[in-house]
Amino acid sequence: MIRPKRLGMTIAHRAAILVYVAFALFPLYWLVKVSVTPNDLLYSEGVKMWPSRATLDHFAFVLEHSDFPLFFRNSMIVSVSTAFIVTILSSIGGYALSRFTFRGKFWIVGLMLLTQMFPLVMLIAPIFKMLSPLGLTNSLSGLILVYVAFNVPFATFLMQSFFDGIPKDLEEAAMIDGATRFMAFRQIILPLTLPGMAATLGFVFTAAWSELLFALMLISGVDASTFPVGLLSFVSKFSVDFGQMMAAGVLALIPACIFFLLIQRYLVQGLTAGAVKG
Amino acid sequence: MTEAVSAQYGRDRRPFLRRLAIASEPYLYSAPALILIVTVMLVPLAIGISYAFRDMTLLDPFSGGFIGLDHFRAIAKDKTFWLALKNTVYWTGYSVALQFAFGLILALLLDKPFYGRGLAQALCFLPWAVPSFLSGLNWAWMFNPVVGPIPHWLYGIGLMSAPDNILSDPDLAMWGPIIANVWWGIPFFAITLLAALQSIPRDLYEAAAIDGATPFQRFRSITLPFLAPTIAITVMLRTIWIANFADLIVVMTNGGPADKTQIVASYIFTQAFRRLDFGYASAIAMVLLLLLMVYSLLIVFLRQTLLKER
Structure with a gap:
């Protein structure tokens, strides 16, 4: 049987880990987001969490x-x-x-x-x-x-x-x-x-x-x-x-x-x- | 240490060559690293220090003359330098303290096994793999209200009266690079502290738990003493690195607005690469070097004391 106090500690622990993971990953997410945003939406949709059109053109250009x-x-x-x-x-x-x-x-x-x-x-x-x-x-x-x-x-x-x-x-x-x-x-x-x-x-x-x-x-x-x-x-x-x-x-x-x-x-x-x- | 004892009492009957091999062992082990450090770092450092006493401006054929202490007199009167020195203390102090605190918490959170620990650890350590100037660019981007979310969040929770760019606010600008630096540097502390945590024998905790020690008591009397030498050395190295770490500032604010984020390291960079004045840059670097040497002697002394107590 899990005691409530133990359970609370576990939840707090997992929540803290999640906060760390989010803090670590968000800037990387933003980097990816900018890299798939088409040039014409770069500023007009700059603050949006995800552009209305995503493209891999930038990647194709860089590689080729x-x-x-x-x-x-x-x-x-x-x-x-x-x-x-x-x-x-x-x-x-x-x-x-x-x-x-x-x-x-x-x-x-x-x-x-x-x-x-x-x-x-x-x-x-x-x-x-x-x-x-x-x-x-x-x-x-x-x-x-x-x-x-x-x-x-x-x-x-x-x-x-x-x-x-x-x-x-x-x-x-x-x-x-x-x-x-x-x-x-x-x-x-x-x-x-x-x-x-x-x-x-x-x-x-x-x-x-x-x-x-x-x-x-x-x-x-x-x-x-x-x-x-x-x-x-x-x-x-x-x-x-x-x-x-x-x-x-x-x-x-x-x-x-x-x-x-x-x-x-x-x-x-x-x-x-x-x-x-x- | 059987060799040492027998040598002391003159009873060593091993051949001379064998004894020589044993005596030279530590030098042979450290020689490759040492030779490289001396030729690629210390010799150039000596040359660099000599620039501090010369009039070295790149692209100026008439420069190179010996000018004594002129650069140091100029530093004493250089207001930007003194401001940069003050900023360096803020920048280094806040960055190290926050990186250490959050790094230690993360290491403690990751110390005990739980489902998905491997993945969580890998993801939390990921910022370290991001090149510093790329993270600088990315954070500068995120602080910009046109293309980044952070000003809108700060405005949303009422910390800012309008979604402005904190990098252009003289009072707040320093926090931009500091936050980027904390993000980037937490893994460093977490990795080294976690490795140190994992080398603490588990039996100690079990024994302490059986004797009825509370988690806090266990942390204070087992974890902290075991971590102390690691903490001392990592905090020292990290302080020195961060004091010298100009990448984020150069990329994010370039020392502005109005030199409010100029630290000594970025000022040296500016002198060397924007104004090509390597002589003055070297002189400032020497001053920084001396200050950091005093600081690290203090920490080394502290570490030795801690190790003796163990």
């Missing part, structure tokens, strides 16, 4: 008559590479920060914190001057290099906190049984940190996916442009075509959303608690 598919491909290459490289580097680095005390650790942490503290705008001119003799401006590899460096410090802190949550006894037991530390790290600790790694992967992917400033400054040609730069081109070319721009925005959201739906289940698993018990 713009460079958007190319931007999309570039963004995909850059974001996926960045996410994987950063996750590997930050897992190793985060493990070092979590498990060892060593000379210079304080300074390493300090330097990594320092990288989070200034506006990256400050770095644009120097980075451009450094990368251009190496042929890394106007190339996707250069962009990946820069994004990896920008994301590694935070990802390392994140991974460190995930490692901190895993008891040291686990790898100490393995090392007593004759495993080297690296074996223990790879075979025991890393599998337990998979949810953490998935979270890191997700953070970095979205950060790289939406970065605009450096993509704008380091890339000048269409061939290596990522999609945020491409989106801006809808603003600067002739006049702003909001319908097309929002359509491109909706398309750009799809991979990020799919990525999120895939990784979020790793967060739910809470493998750490299970490892301590089992």
Whole structure:
């Protein structure tokens, strides 16, 4: 039998969840709404919840008559590479920060914190001057290099906190049984940190996916442009075509959303608690 | 730590190379990340800092000379800078506080299993996947009375006397970017706090419940102490990021009306890209950097104290 108080709590809980979901989704809904509104109704029916005529013309135009598919491909290459490289580097680095005390650790942490503290705008001119003799401006590899460096410090802190949550006894037991530390790290600790790694992967992917400033400054040609730069081109070319721009925005959201739906289940698993018990 | 103990007492008979390998292990683990950070961020930072003491205007062939502290003297007299500094405090304070509060509530709501949790979680976290400038554009659109619903709602519930655009109202404009920022940033806190919540051993709650602890007592004496280190580090990083986060403001209000939404980061952006004055922009960035360093030293100190207590 369910007690009334319990039932009331459950209803309040579900209602609160619904409010969050509505708040999170409404702006996205509006984005979709604008993207299917025909140009002639964009302002006259601007406030209506749904236009009296919906059209997919904006999407068709973006896919067939713009460079958007190319931007999309570039963004995909850059974001996926960045996410994987950063996750590997930050897992190793985060493990070092979590498990060892060593000379210079304080300074390493300090330097990594320092990288989070200034506006990256400050770095644009120097980075451009450094990368251009190496042929890394106007190339996707250069962009990946820069994004990896920008994301590694935070990802390392994140991974460190995930490692901190895993008891040291686990790898100490393995090392007593004759495993080297690296074996223990790879075979025991890393599998337990998979949810953490998935979270890191997700953070970095979205950060790289939406970065605009450096993509704008380091890339000048269409061939290596990522999609945020491409989106801006809808603003600067002739006049702003909001319908097309929002359509491109909706398309750009799809991979990020799919990525999120895939990784979020790793967060739910809470493998750490299970490892301590089992 | 068997190696450490045996090394201390001089009984280590393992080969020299093996001992060297063990001693260098932490450095090998952190080296790849560190090398990248130094070459791609810290070296350019040093160069950028040097700009603060030089007359660096892009496209001006005669610029580049050393001018000492002139930029910093100019900052001291720059009224827009001081206004921007004040705005930065408001912007960062409200954004972080609201993101944290709503993020923590969301994490707590999602912590216990219920039917449809996976879906609810995925949907609530979705704003994080939206590129910041796209969400800025979209929110600016929604705040506009011609094409967006928000002014009409605010008018409808009596919060506004007419459905106007709050982005063009000097007294309210800052709330536009703040709301967009809260929407965008709640998932960050919710994700990290939820991950921390899930790593708390469930047995603790069961034991506390058996001993008759109320839900509030359990929250205060189990949840909060376990979350505290995560809270300290995420609030610190988030504060720094938001203080530096100009995208939403640049896209939504561009610092206006009358510099009422100009924060230091957007002011730096304006100086660098509208006026191409990289020297002055770097000098302002240095001031911001120093302020944020003082702030984070305080938080790091706090976190160390919290960790020791555990």
